[in-house]
Structures are given as C-alpha cells and as structure tokens.
Amino acid sequence: MLNDQPIRPTIPAADLDRAKRFYQDTLGLKIAEEREDGIAFESGETTFYVYPSAFAGTSQATLAGWMVSDLEGTMADLRERGITFEEYDMPGLKTVDGVAETETVRGAWFKDSEGNILAVAQDKSA
Numbered sequence: 478m479l480n481d482q483p484i485r486p487t488i489p490a491a492d493l494d495r496a497k498r499f500y501q502d503t504l505g506l507k508i509a510e511e512r513e514d515g516i517a518f519e520s521g522e523t524t525f526y527v528y529p530s531a532f533a534g535t536s537q538a539t540l541a542g543w544m545v546s547d548l549e550g551t552m553a554d555l556r557e558r559g560i561t562f563e564e565y566d567m568p569g570l571k572t573v574d575g576v577a578e579t580e581t582v583r584g585a586w587f588k589d590s591e592g593n594i595l596a597v598a599q600d601k602s603a
Contacts, residue, residue: 485517486541489530490591496527499590503558534592542596548576548583551597560587563594 490496493516500506500518510517515528525541545551552562552575562575563586570577575585584598 486523486525487515488525488527488540488589488591488593489533490527491529491531491533492591493527493529495590496533500527503560503590504555505558534588536593538594539586539596540593542584542598545597545599548585548597548599552576552585555587555597562587 488496497508497511497516500516501508506518506520508516509519509524515526517524517526520543543551556562563572564575565572565577565586572585577584578601581601582598583601584596586594586596589595
C-alpha cells in the first residue's frame, strides 16, 4: 500500500515567513512550491513541507536530518551562516564541540528558526 509511495516530511512553523527566510536564506534551500498553507523546499532528491502550526518547536526529538559527506565542513559552513549547534550530555548521547559519535555515525544537532531540532550526520564508513 504505502511501500511504493514517496514520503514527504512535514515540519511545523509558528511563523511561516520567518521559517521561509531560515530555510531559503540560512540553509540555502530552493523553494519547490509555495502556497498559503505552507512551503515545499527541495533538498537533494527530496522535498519537505513547512506548514503553519501552533505546536512548532515543541518536539524534543529530531524532526529531520541530512546525511553529509563532510560533517566538519558542513558544520563550519552552517556556523558561518549563524547556526549554533546543540550540546548534549545525557545517557547514550554526549557531544563535544557539537558532535556526537556512535560506532557508525557522527552527528550534530541544531534548531531552526521555529525551535525544531534538525541534524546533520556523516556515516563513518564514508
């Protein structure tokens, strides 16, 4: 039924204009479609949808993440664009200079303009 259908992540925004500026200007993503009820952004071969919601920024979990080939380079570029990476120190997750490592992946988390948690990660085998 759904196994052969594309999935489209959706991310809430308290202020759609502010979120548009963040995703377009700060992250450099291209708008695929803009409507009154939300904005679709292109990222790689996928799109995701940002829509107005009073519940934006309330999730304590990662809403979306990008797999990158150069984590340090990506983080440096994002820092130049004003992104601040989160620091965590909890059971099973500790960051050093914004980066956490597992046996297979290195990752970093940041918040969008709406307080939603996003991530960038690199496979250690890459």
